[in-house]
Amino acid sequence: MGIYGEAVFPKVGFKQLLIGAFFGAVLMLAIYQLPVILSVRYGIDIWVWLKSVFGHKGVTFMTVVIIVINFPWYAVCADLFASSMGNLAGLFGVTLPGWTHLALQLLCVAAGTIIAYRGVTSITFTTRILVPLLLALGVVVVIVGFTSVPFDTIWNYKPDTSAYPKSIIPYIISIEANFAFVITLVGGMAEVPRLTRKESSGFWAGVLGQGAAGSFFVVVGAVMAIAMNHVTGEMIDDPTLMLATLSVPALAFSSLLLVAFANIGTQAVGSYIYGVMLKTSFRKADYRLLIMILAVYVGILCVWGKIIEYFGSFLTVSACVYAPLAALLFVDFFFVRKQKLSLRGAYGLGKSTVYDYTGGFNIVGLACVAAGCAMSLLIYNPLSGEIHSMTLFRLTPTGFSFLGTGVLYYVLSIIPPVRRYILRDRDEVTV
Template identity: 70%
Template sequence: MSRKHDVNKEIENEVYCGTLPVLPKERKYGFIDALLVLSGYCIATWSYTQGSYLATLVGFKQLLIGAFLAAIFMLMIYQLPVIMSARYGIDIWIWLRSVFGPAGNKIVTIIIIVVNFPWYAVCCELFADSMENLLGLFGIQLFNGAHLILSLSCVIVGTIIALRGVGTITWTTRILVPLLLLVGVAVVIVGFTSVPMDVIWNYQPELAGDAEKTVNYVLSIEANFAFVITLVGGMAEVPRLCKSEKSGYYAGVLGQGAAGSFFVVVGAVMAIAMQYVTGQMVDDPTLMMATLSAPILGLSSLLLVAFANIGTQAVGSYIYGVMLKSTFKKSSYKVLVLVLGLYVALLCIWGKITEYFGSFLTIGACVYAPLAALLFVDFFLVRKQKIDLKSAYELPGHTAYRYTGGFNIVGIICLALGFGFTLVIYDPIKGIIHNKILFMLTPTFASFLFTGILYYLLCKIPFIRDYVIRKGPDKRPFDRAKTPPRQNLFFMPFIWLICKFITAPYKLKIDKHNMEGIKPPFLVYGSHNSFMDFYVTPLALKPYRANYISELEGFEAFGEWIYRQVGCLGTRKFINDQMLIKNIMKVIKRGDVMVIYPEARYANVGTNSHLTPSIAKLAKLLKVPVVTINMQGNYLQQPIWNLKERKGARLHADLKCVVTQDEIGKLSVDEILSRISKELTYDEYKYQLENKIVINDEWRAEGLHYPLYRCRKCGKDFAMTTKGSKITCKYCGDSYEMDEYGQLHSESGETIHIPDWYEWQRGFVHEECREGKYKLDIPVKIWALPNSVNFVDCGEGRLVHDNSGFSLEFDNYRTEKHETLKFPASSMVSIHTEYDYRGLYGPCVTLSTYDDTFFIYPTDESRDVFNPTKIQFATEFLGGLYT
């Protein structure tokens, strides 16, 4: 096995295992273990830069107090959420999916790296400084540009080490931490033995006036706050491995607050000692030891510092590379590490990262402070220390944290406002104070408080709280037994007005036949062509109000309350719903009109489907007049295969009583079915041609390949494509143009009526079924609709369709088991199909149980062989609708 393959496998394992919850029995760190690991984590040569920077602001005593107490104070607050990591065994980046949403979390990850990874440019700059300073002591003068080459060499070597994977990084850290400790000890010894103790203890920077002292003291506290809060991105990596919550929390506070602060103080001691001896404040331990002791000690420290900086660069590239890989799973680890290396290299080329160190600290804190505040408030005050782990891990059927397109808008807005609030107080680039009072709190702590309070107050607003705190998808089945209300009388004028407004551009004409004396209650059967049916029918039935049968996805799309007010009865398609029959009887019994669209789906090519005897049996059961409404032009206005509206369509509806009250008891089921079927026979393209309805939109044929999928010339299934007004075979090139009257014309002069092509295809599917050759076995994506509230993501599964019926294999969100549902062929006379569901989600079919409707979509792998039309043809033949 190649080394490259080994590294890739190691990284994949690290990403996979590094994101999964750590079980209690798998946790290996006690308090001491975690303390030592976290102490090593926060030790780096940039601590000397921080100490040197603080020494320019305040005296040593203030520096000592601020470095420890300010750091520990901030850590005690913002580290509290690691309790969650220790409790659940997860990193904060899993938790943050609830704060920002999965997509928002990716954006925040990138922002964190942009503001935090410059620390590693500081390491590279320190490496170059050490090399230059030591060579200068030996009288070696370097050429112009040598500093950049040295800093870039640190980037390159560190990146190469990171690319070699986990094993190399492990050995690097084993050597790195002891070396850094040795350097720190050496600096302390040399610093305190080379200058009088009181020089360091009584050190005061050169300042001008009391006001500047106050400002500088606040800036020093700000620097300490900012220095420790930049560790928030990795604060949970070790605590999630701790055996107890206390161990994880206190190890984080003391490990970073004590060890990290100690090295900051060491850096300050070094800088003060060098200023006393040379008159210059230096943050390079190599130059300090060579100057204050002996060149040989400087040379030894150079080797230690050089490896420490290269090692820090390597470990940082590895940690952030794995972090990015876990967020962007399809990206290459190698590419991500190279991008990180390029980012640091660009900062080195810029060459001013150490000059703007204080600004860099505050800018980082501008992001980290609101991030830490959101984490704190979200965990303790908003979610009350509870998290939906399955939603956080985006398991199938658990979408509580999907929010708006994957973004928690509330969390993202608070993060942005928190960032802006810091800049309102203080300009870190120019060093200008905009608000002296708030500045006294330090920009970091003020932003922390502002963001936390804002997020908390927003989450007190009911609708925002409901948006943020999602307890997972609502799995309760729709209440099919609930008595449907009558259409709201107050709503009726508005319903008629809206319907009139929508149908007006298409010049709707309604003709009524045999309707004299027909008053509610009566039963209406309607043709079903498009959503326009729901605007035409109320106008045809005016002045009577009615109840309508609707599939649950309409309830979910528009809201159950609205659908109830307009008189809808919720059901699922192509199931034997006895509760629906009872509710229909209730509607008729109270004297209302009951509207049913018996085809139960929109017409694929503007022609009617076969109707079953059950609709005539229902009429006999209800013992009321039967009325039909045959609507024409609705399909032409918006065919199911292309949901763009065609302005040239013209609408017409025939409302006719086909069975009177006197006849309902005398006619047989077959006679009633015959009358209904006759009146609900239609052909939209024939209607268009006969009435010379011009539809000349340039895109008029686009989408027609969904119902017309088989090439008439070469006979291949799923061969047709459409563009503009043409439908073309992608294999043999046979092409037809749709004219302005909806007829297809070949290049050879043949004219095809679209429904004829459609029915021609049906014959081939019937033949496949008769010969036992029909079979569909494909991977699919599945969404369940249990109620009128939400869909539930069931992930990917497998759909099998053959002569025995449907078999759907998937992770059942109700039982949380991998199961296979069977739908016998004899139980379904048809199937609901969509060619582009809601104009967003593409083709699908649905299968229903009493408690769920499963919307089934193709995967990328099965997209080319998933055709709802062919599935429908087979279902109807196997279910007995066609013989």
């Protein structure tokens, strides 16, 4: 899975991984999540605001693109669910028929979709149970990992980095893995925070909930991989296999229940988030119909059966798109539109056409997204691992794309003809 596998199968020391996981993730989240305060303040999704950046048709185009390239993640969750079930059955001497893998994948998708179909109340209930249980499982895994092998084996872990021409490269790649992973959360960053009552709550819930908790599970994965490598000679990150190998099968069975629940819960939350995203663009479509369309998409990917093989490519493309998207939202909200928007224009109420731009597309915003994608790919090829510019690579591909796109958009916004084009809403500002 290329650069994104570095967080779980570390190419840096364990202490470096701790710094990169927590500092890298929280730093990126603390910056790009700031515009989430608009969702709490106005009770709207960021995709309503982004109509000013991309235009009515442009934001629909971007929404569909992001879902196509990022929603395959939930097919991976379904595959992990099926694999864990198969692995556990194998531990107890039961060999499942080959067709059951697909059946279990589809079961995971169906169960998650049913939860999402019931709406935000079911999602809230699910996450209130899911998060504490997963954190407890993570603590157990860390304890088992550190007690099953000598403490120094994990704490002083040093990977073989001889394949890299410079020793700093694997560390930058580790930081990039965390940057790129958390930046992919921008598309759905407002769906839950917009339901909170305080702007600070909506902001810190995303930063600490996704940053600290997410980084914790990156570290958990690393502990598992290092411990299993020490015992079996293989980097294995399946918690069921790890707990069965390093502890007792009963504990592995308990972990299976949590892992299964986690993947179903992840499917449910993802379906809800992306369903809300689609509802923002397709206002007349029924939310439940959109949820079913997403389920069919994931189901087709499961039937296809090659999502794991090509998942690195999906993540590569999504990270390239998300970084400029996050930059545009940040710069537009704070520096260009300065937290003022025409809600009539955003929702297409009355005769407002301020966000129609050029045939429904804001060519400036879309051009900046294309430029941001190019910035990332021009300094690093995540598929081949080739570095085109070591100087810029130190900023990480995602970091450079975020900074470069933000600067480009701001500079364009102060050019008089461009400024008149993108700020045609000033006479209709309502919030």
